[in-house]
Amino acid sequence: MQPPVPIDLADHRRALAGKTLPQLFAGDPKRFDHLSFAWDDWLVDVSKERLTRETLMLLVAHARDAGLEGWIAALFAGEKLNQSEGRPALHTALRQQDDTPLMVDGHDIVPDIRSVQARMKALAAQIRGGVRVGATGRPIRAVVNIGIGGSDLGPLLVCTALGSPPRMRGSAGPQTEGVDVAFVSNVDPEHLTRALAPLDPATTLFVVTSKTFTTGETLANAASAKAWLASALGRGVDVGAHFVAVTANASAATSFGIAKADVLPLWDWIGGRYSLWSAAGLPIVLKLGWDRFADLVAGGASVDQHFRTTSLERNLPVVLGIAGWWNATQLKHCERVVVPYSQALARLPAYLQQLVLESNGKRVARDGRALAGPTTAALWGETGTNGQHAFFQWLHQGTREAPVEFIVPIRATHPLADQQSLLVANALAQSQALMEGRGEDALRAEFLAKGLTGPALDAAVAARVCPGNRASTTILMPEVNALRLGQLIALYEHRTFVEAVLYGLNPFDQFGVELGKTLMAPIAAALTSDAALPEATDGSTRGLVAHVRAQAARLRS
Ligand code: F6P
Numbered sequence: 275m276q277p278p279v280p281i282d283l284a285d286h287r288r289a290l291a292g293k294t295l296p297q298l299f300a301g302d303p304k305r306f307d308h309l310s311f312a313w314d315d316w317l318v319d320v321s322k323e324r325l326t327r328e329t330l331m332l333l334v335a336h337a338r339d340a341g342l343e344g345w346i347a348a349l350f351a352g353e354k355l356n357q358s359e360g361r362p363a364l365h366t367a368l369r370q371q372d373d374t375p376l377m378v379d380g381h382d383i384v385p386d387i388r389s390v391q392a393r394m395k396a397l398a399a400q401i402r403g404g405v406r407v408g409a410t411g412r413p414i415r416a417v418v419n420i421g422i423g424g425s426d427l428g429p430l431l432v433c434t435a436l437g438s439p440p441r442m443r444g445s446a447g448p449q450t451e452g453v454d455v456a457f458v459s460n461v462d463p464e465h466l467t468r469a470l471a472p473l474d475p476a477t478t479l480f481v482v483t484s485k486t487f488t489t490g491e492t493l494a495n496a497a498s499a500k501a502w503l504a505s506a507l508g509r510g511v512d513v514g515a516h517f518v519a520v521t522a523n524a525s526a527a528t529s530f531g532i533a534k535a536d537v538l539p540l541w542d543w544i545g546g547r548y549s550l551w552s553a554a555g556l557p558i559v560l561k562l563g564w565d566r567f568a569d570l571v572a573g574g575a576s577v578d579q580h581f582r583t584t585s586l587e588r589n590l591p592v593v594l595g596i597a598g599w600w601n602a603t604q605l606k607h608c609e610r611v612v613v614p615y616s617q618a619l620a621r622l623p624a625y626l627q628q629l630v631l632e633s634n635g636k637r638v639a640r641d642g643r644a645l646a647g648p649t650t651a652a653l654w655g656e657t658g659t660n661g662q663h664a665f666f667q668w669l670h671q672g673t674r675e676a677p678v679e680f681i682v683p684i685r686a687t688h689p690l691a692d693q694q695s696l697l698v699a700n701a702l703a704q705s706q707a708l709m710e711g712r713g714e715d716a717l718r719a720e721f722l723a724k725g726l727t728g729p730a731l732d733a734a735v736a737a738r739v740c741p742g743n744r745a746s747t748t749i750l751m752p753e754v755n756a757l758r759l760g761q762l763i764a765l766y767e768h769r770t771f772v773e774a775v776l777y778g779l780n781p782f783d784q785f786g787v788e789l790g791k792t793l794m795a796p797i798a799a800a801l802t803s804d805a806a807l808p809e810a811t812d813g814s815t816r817g818l819v820a821h822v823r824a825q826a827a828r829l830r831s
Contacts (some may be wrong), residue, residue: 277340277778279604279647283332287604290329294743295322295709302326311593313580316761317750318590320597322709323677324605324745333596334586337776342586345775350582352378352543356782357640363782364541365548365767369575369760378543386541390553393538397518398559401479402452409503409511414479415453418469419557420495421483422459423628425520428550428763429483429557430457431625432570435618435759437561453479455561461491466498475506475516482519483554485540487526490791496530520553545782547628548767566756573760581768591765595772597747601677602651603777609676611669612655615701616683618754623655626766633770633781640780649777651676659700669708670740678746680705681762685753701748711742801826 299305299321309321309330325333348355352362367376367383375382400406404413419429433455456469470478480499484492496517503513514536519527522540538553550558551571559567577591586592601607614622634650656664658680669678682701686694717735726734749765751758774781799805800819807816 277336277776280332280336280339283336283604286329286332290324290326295324295745296742298324298326311588311590313584313588313590314576314761315752316590316765317748318593319748319750320593322705322746322748323597323601325597325600329600330587330593330596333600334592337586337592337596337772340775340778342592342772342775345771346582349771350578352376352383356545356780358780358783358785359542361782362543363545363548364543365545365551366574366578368544368551369571369578369764371572371575383541383543386539390539394553394556394559395564397536397538398556398564401560402563406479407515408476408479409507409513409515410476412476414516415477416473417453417455417479417481417557417560418473418499419455419457419481419483420459420466420492420499421457421481421520421554422489422491423632424546424549425483425485425489425492425554426457426459427621427625427628428547429555430459431619431621431763432550432555432558432756432759433457433561434621435616435754436566436756452563453560455557457557458495459491461494463498466495470499470502475503478503478516480517481556481560482517482527482530482532483521483556484519485522485544485546485549485554487519487521487523487530490794500531518556520556547632550763562756569756570760573757573762574764575760576757577761577764577768581764591768592772594747594749594765594769596776598650598769599773599776601745602649602773603647606648607651607675607677608648609674610651610653611665611676611678612653612681613658613661613678613701613704614655614681615658615697616681616754617657618687619681619683620657622681622762623653625763626655627653629766630770632784632787634774634777634779635786636777636779636781639778645778647777649779650773655679658704659697662700662704666704669744670711675744678705678708678744680746680748681751682748683751683754683758687753687755705746705748707740707742708744708746709742711744712738712740713742714739 302308306319306321308327310317310319349363350366352364352367354360354362356363362378364378364383368387370376370384373384373388376384401414401417406414408414419426458466458469480496482492482496500513503516504511507513514531514533517532518536518538519532520538520540521527522542524537524539527537528534538556540549540552540554544552551574555567558570581589581591598610601610612623612626630650630653636649637645639645655661669676680701682698684698714735717738718731721731721734751762771781796805796808797815797819800807801822807819
């Protein structure tokens, strides 16, 4: 059941509705102090959200009534919170820094985790050190991760954020450490083809990452990779040496031709979108080395510690989660926009889309009953300052409001420090502009002084007014390195969990993605052969299939 919204919270929302953000600041000179929260060199500022100290107090009380503290304890204890699939969600166990036993169905999983971590480390050392050779005896120099969704987005985010750009083939001389890692997810053959173009089959290794080892896109790309190797290295050559698998379905991986010793396990208690901390993080270790992966994991663990031990009032994932719940369910925002002011975090919005929307894009409670209110807002975004020259116009002057999350690393990891100040200044100016807007009076005075009058004056002023009073959160982080990125990701994981508890849903399943996969198979058969579509196929789908078939035939001839 969804935790009922207390009457006083609903009353409070109505009372607050008449006040603008600038008025809230005017009414509380210490508003920033009251509504910004520091932890370990991080600062989360929700003072530009449409809420007050009292709102937060009421929201924390609501979270307590919903049993949030108990849910947090249950998450870390490995209780089966993924009820629909009868499993725990133990991504936090992968970040545990000591060997305290953690039981799942009477079995301590910590030794299993340590053993897989040791295998990841050893395998990565072999590959990075040039010890692992391909079928022709030449050392592996490049890696392609084949996977999609959680088997792609997390490792891709981390490698993009922390890795240097791939070296041009032949430009770096002999490589003694590290390998270039490319990511292929889309079943669009263009993705694989482009990734393979600069690579030498004799020195390329594929990591096939798939929890289920049944995902259509991944299996199609893995089969094409195998064919590419076979045609380059000779049909008789065993290309198994060019593959490693990360999966919970070891038998499917070995049937594909991957040696048992090259299959790293995933467990059913790790959700795909929470799996970058597991063996699915192998591409991270290959690109960045074990120590930086360990730093990433330690960063996640430090947020775990904060989340499970800090009072709800000062707990960053809780503050972010209750503010997100408030925006989505009480203020009825349908969208939230994430803008990392960091080119390194370019893949963060895509990563968060899966994390947030696969987790909380649900319409029923844990017991299957329909939820009374809305659940998560849709999430989208782009890096700043690039987004400023695209969708910020909509944010400032469009007819809808979508709260923005500014994620701003303070310190540059490069020597162009002046430019970093410009970047940070842009982020702060945008959140200020969204809240304060640009009023009519000052604009009118400005254009009158320039000699404009009558309808021309009115039009010039109207076009430039920014209504302001638009909400945002600012997250200041020290810099983007492995530890801080681990903290950022864990912060958003736990924030998403907090929202799920308040919505009253299970964030760890994703049955909504199944239907499209099922319907795809007969359509693919109809497009690749003359197979008839199932009787019940609707008119639009029939028409589209017929058009594609006819056009494809015409373009072939
Ligand atoms: O998109 C649905 C999904 O099931 C995700 O939850 C998952 O991360 C992705 O597909 C890939 O699944 P797998 O790792 O099993 O190939």
